[in-house]
Amino acid sequence: MTLPLLTTHNLTKTYPGVRALDAVDFDLMAGEVHVLFGENGAGKSTLISMLAGANTPSEGKIYLDHHEVAFDSVARAKAHGVYTVFQEFSLIPTLTVAENMFLGQEPRMGILIDHAEMRRRAQEIFDELGFPISPTAQVSTLSRAQQQMLEISKAFHGDLKVLILDEPTASLTEREVDHLFHFIERQKAKGVGIIYISHRMQEFKRIADRITVLRDGAKIGTVEMAGTDEAALVEMMTGRQIADIYPTIATEPGDVVLEVADLATPGVARSSLSLRRGEVLGVAGLVGCGKSRFFRAMMGLGPRRSGTVHLNGHDITGLPTREIIRAGLYYLSPDRKHEGLDLAKTSNENLALNVVTSGAPVKRGWIDWRTVRDTVAEIATRVELPEDYRARRVSQLSGGNQQKVLFGKAFGQKADVYIFDEPTVGVDMGTRAALYLKIKALAEAGKAVVVISSDLPEAINLSHRILVFANGQVSAELPRAEASEDTVLRYFFTESEPVQ
Amino acid sequence: MSDATAPAQVTPRANPIKTLFIRVGVLPFFLGIALVVFSFMSDKFLTGQNLMNVARQSVYLVLVSLGQMLVLVSGGFDLSVGTAIALTSVASALSMTWAAGVFDSVFLIIAIGILAGGCVALIVGLINGVGVAYFEVSPFIMTLGVSSVGAGLALFMTGGIPISGLPIAFGDTFGFGKWFGVPVPVFIAVICIVVMWLMMPRTTLGTRIYAVGGNIKAAHLSAIDTKKTLVLAYVLCSLIAALTGVLLTARVESGEANLGGTMALESIAACVIAGVSLRGGIGRVQNVVLGAFFIVMVQNGMNIARVSSYMQMVLLGSLLILAVIFDQMRYRMIMRGA
Numbered sequence: 131m132t133l134p135l136l137t138t139h140n141l142t143k144t145y146p147g148v149r150a151l152d153a154v155d156f157d158l159m160a161g162e163v164h165v166l167f168g169e170n171g172a173g174k175s176t177l178i179s180m181l182a183g184a185n186t187p188s189e190g191k192i193y194l195d196h197h198e199v200a201f202d203s204v205a206r207a208k209a210h211g212v213y214t215v216f217q218e219f220s221l222i223p224t225l226t227v228a229e230n231m232f233l234g235q236e237p238r239m240g241i242l243i244d245h246a247e248m249r250r251r252a253q254e255i256f257d258e259l260g261f262p263i264s265p266t267a268q269v270s271t272l273s274r275a276q277q278q279m280l281e282i283s284k285a286f287h288g289d290l291k292v293l294i295l296d297e298p299t300a301s302l303t304e305r306e307v308d309h310l311f312h313f314i315e316r317q318k319a320k321g322v323g324i325i326y327i328s329h330r331m332q333e334f335k336r337i338a339d340r341i342t343v344l345r346d347g348a349k350i351g352t353v354e355m356a357g358t359d360e361a362a363l364v365e366m367m368t369g370r371q372i373a374d375i376y377p378t379i380a381t382e383p384g385d386v387v388l389e390v391a392d393l394a395t396p397g398v399a400r401s402s403l404s405l406r407r408g409e410v411l412g413v414a415g416l417v418g419c420g421k422s423r424f425f426r427a428m429m430g431l432g433p434r435r436s437g438t439v440h441l442n443g444h445d446i447t448g449l450p451t452r453e454i455i456r457a458g459l460y461y462l463s464p465d466r467k468h469e470g471l472d473l474a475k476t477s478n479e480n481l482a483l484n485v486v487t488s489g490a491p492v493k494r495g496w497i498d499w500r501t502v503r504d505t506v507a508e509i510a511t512r513v514e515l516p517e518d519y520r521a522r523r524v525s526q527l528s529g530g531n532q533q534k535v536l537f538g539k540a541f542g543q544k545a546d547v548y549i550f551d552e553p554t555v556g557v558d559m560g561t562r563a564a565l566y567l568k569i570k571a572l573a574e575a576g577k578a579v580v581v582i583s584s585d586l587p588e589a590i591n592l593s594h595r596i597l598v599f600a601n602g603q604v605s606a607e608l609p610r611a612e613a614s615e616d617t618v619l620r621y622f623f624t625e626s627e628p629v630q
Numbered sequence: 631m632s633d634a635t636a637p638a639q640v641t642p643r644a645n646p647i648k649t650l651f652i653r654v655g656v657l658p659f660f661l662g663i664a665l666v667v668f669s670f671m672s673d674k675f676l677t678g679q680n681l682m683n684v685a686r687q688s689v690y691l692v693l694v695s696l697g698q699m700l701v702l703v704s705g706g707f708d709l710s711v712g713t714a715i716a717l718t719s720v721a722s723a724l725s726m727t728w729a730a731g732v733f734d735s736v737f738l739i740i741a742i743g744i745l746a747g748g749c750v751a752l753i754v755g756l757i758n759g760v761g762v763a764y765f766e767v768s769p770f771i772m773t774l775g776v777s778s779v780g781a782g783l784a785l786f787m788t789g790g791i792p793i794s795g796l797p798i799a800f801g802d803t804f805g806f807g808k809w810f811g812v813p814v815p816v817f818i819a820v821i822c823i824v825v826m827w828l829m830m831p832r833t834t835l836g837t838r839i840y841a842v843g844g845n846i847k848a849a850h851l852s853a854i855d856t857k858k859t860l861v862l863a864y865v866l867c868s869l870i871a872a873l874t875g876v877l878l879t880a881r882v883e884s885g886e887a888n889l890g891g892t893m894a895l896e897s898i899a900a901c902v903i904a905g906v907s908l909r910g911g912i913g914r915v916q917n918v919v920l921g922a923f924f925i926v927m928v929q930n931g932m933n934i935a936r937v938s939s940y941m942q943m944v945l946l947g948s949l950l951i952l953a954v955i956f957d958q959m960r961y962r963m964i965m966r967g968a
Contacts, residue, residue, distance in 0.1 A: 452854060469851060472911060475844055483837065
């Protein structure tokens with residue numbers, strides 16, 4: 131019986147109002163691929179952020195090689211041989227690929243950096259991984275997939291004991307995934323312990339040894355991959371039937387409200403789309419497949435190459451974003467910190483902004499704050515934001531409550547079509563269920579709703595119709611009845627060349 | 631049951647000093663310390679007459695700081711307010727001396743002068759605003775550049791010599807006159823304060839400026855014309871500076887290219903001490919008025935205590951840096967949720 135390489139004991143992380151991780155005991159053997167499995171907000175990212183040194187535990191201990199360790203920084207974790215590839219890249223766009231790979235540990239000749247050696251070693255690692263990246267390229271010129279490959283490559287030098295990969299294949303093609311898995315096998319053979327986060331069961335079945343399932347911050351159990359079937363895993367993950375979370379949205383399609391013809395953007399080929407009142411359209415695809423870019427171009431938030439957009443019969447093509455919003459097309463950003471909310475202000479103040487800009491309570495330039503207050507209170511109740519949180523600054527709220535505020539902003543602005551881009555990122559189950567009911571209410575009140583989601587079950591189960599994007603193209607349009615997870619997943623990968 | 635009781639305060643009550651600090655910033659503490667220190671240094675300081683004096687002197691900085699606040703709240707800052715004052719002074723003086731040779735009506739001559747000053751400031755504000763909003767030049771570089779351009783033009787037009795020969799009535803009214811028993815500059819400043827105090831929280835323009843400074847992308851997605859809002863903030867700031875320029879010109883009874891030289895630093899210091907965040911989105915009119923009053927009071931106190939003007943520069947710079955350090959601490963506390 132071998133001893134584990136890495137163990138956590140009673141590991142807990144609390145944020146105001148949220149227990150993000152609840153007393154988790156976890157262990158990783160040398161030479162093992164251990165998959166963390168769970169829904170968004172289940173605590174996977176919180177767990178690895180503490181193992182990676184990006185976050186410190188509120189309670190509990192971490193042992194590496196049977197010694198207690200306290201990682202107060204990512205650099206400290208790295209020094210112990212624990213390397214993490216996060217979903218968010220930590221690359222410096224103005225430096226070259228090789229410079230990024232060896233940042234902070236450059237090979238030297240005397241006091242000078244040995245650039246030739248650096249390039250040679252970078253090339254060696256890329257050859258071994260089979261990643262087509264030039265060590266001399268500037269990072270800002272790389273595609274998203276190449277940047278992801280570079281992030282992964284950064285792990286493969288130095289004294290590696292534990293490798294943590296957070297959805298490493300999110301923007302890789304199948305061929306690239308094969309290369310990656312081949313490399314993981316070799317690292318395993320060397321005795322490296324690998325923690326692997328992924329939503330894709332098909333994929334990790336090929337490499338996983340054990341799987342730990344998390345739900346709502348707690349560990350549900352650890353099982354051997356061999357001998358565990360998918361159904362059992364899904365049940366552990368959700369703890370309930372999927373139908374419980376997703377409401378049934380009645381469908382009575384009305385008039386066409388949004389008509390998009392031949393819209394193309396850099397990276398997304400010409401696509402058309404029409405949407406009826408009362409309809410929910412799910413949009414699925416990998417990160418970077420162009421699904422978000424397509425809708426952002428529609429909103430005037432990104433470049434548009436060609437095509438027209440009509441809302442209620444009016445041409446809104448190329449209008450400034452604010453006029454598109456006023457015309458009745460609302461876009462909920464996936465990035466609530468940078469694009470969604472003013473973190474230093476309270477929930478009420480954030481909600482008030484859209485009530486004010488919608489123009490309703492403004493008389494000759496003066497704001498009628500009493501009306502605004504009443505409307506804000508009504509909206510906060512509608513999105514089920516607890517009263518205690520309404521006068522608190524948004525930065526102090528949990529992700530779930532922040533997302534409720536973001537949804538509330540959408541209700542301040544009157545619209546006919548709502549585009550929700552990743553509406554439940556980092557949100558717990560309870561809040562998700564609440565937000566889904568809001569989407570149901572909107573659709574049944576005759577609004578048209580678009581749900582763009584990288585969470586496949588969400589995109590499928592909320593919608594009446596699914597649009598799948600792959601490599602910058604619409605690869606399929608399926609009615610709900612034909613859209614099982616397997617069918618939709620097949621359209622995620624196309625062998626076509628990415629659209630430039 | 632829980633509905634009937636007062637909102638339960640579960641968290642332990644924070645200490646009152648911390649609460650005050652988070653609410654209004656460092657100003658009450660600075661103000662208290664200054665009052666105590668200067669009263670000890672001279673018994674002439676804490677007299678009604680001296681404080682009235684401070685109030686009268688602070689009018690100009692109060693005005694400029696109100697404009698500066700607009701730009702700070704929008705998330706930028708304006709280093710060219712001093713230049714706007716100098717340009718206004720030169721432009722209004724030059725046009726008044728020109729108009730004096732063409733028209734007879736003193737009223738018309740003064741109106742032309744004020745109009746000319748306003749137009750020049752409008753151009754300065756537009757250039758700043760368009761540069762920042764549309765060409766995305768950083769506010770620091772944009773206003774620093776404009777400040778050099780403006781100062782150069784003002785000196786070029788005057789050759790560095792003050793322009794005298796302004797209508798007597800101009801200085802008598804706007805420099806030393808009284809309306810309803812109140813000195814005209816004070817009267818005008820009070821009107822500006824009231825207008826700003828109503829505008830910032832109660833009109834859509836004020837709300838838009840707060841929103842743009844708080845999170846410009848979120849504001850964009852809330853159907854706000856962020857570029858127009860930024861331009862307006864810079865233009866209003868410049869126009870208020872122009873108003874100050876006219877009042878100062880009347881006070882010194884000549885057009886001078888070196889008026890307002892220290893206004894940029896002093897107005898930023900006044901705002902930051904008054905709790906206007908350098909990150910944008912946060913700031914209150916009434917506090918800014920107090921902040922400007924504080925700066926002038928410190929200068930007055932140092933004059934009474936015979937601190938040399940060179941040392942006064944040292945102290946003012948230090949105060950600004952100290953205020954920014956406290957602003958950082960306050961921001962962290964706000965975000966952490968104290």
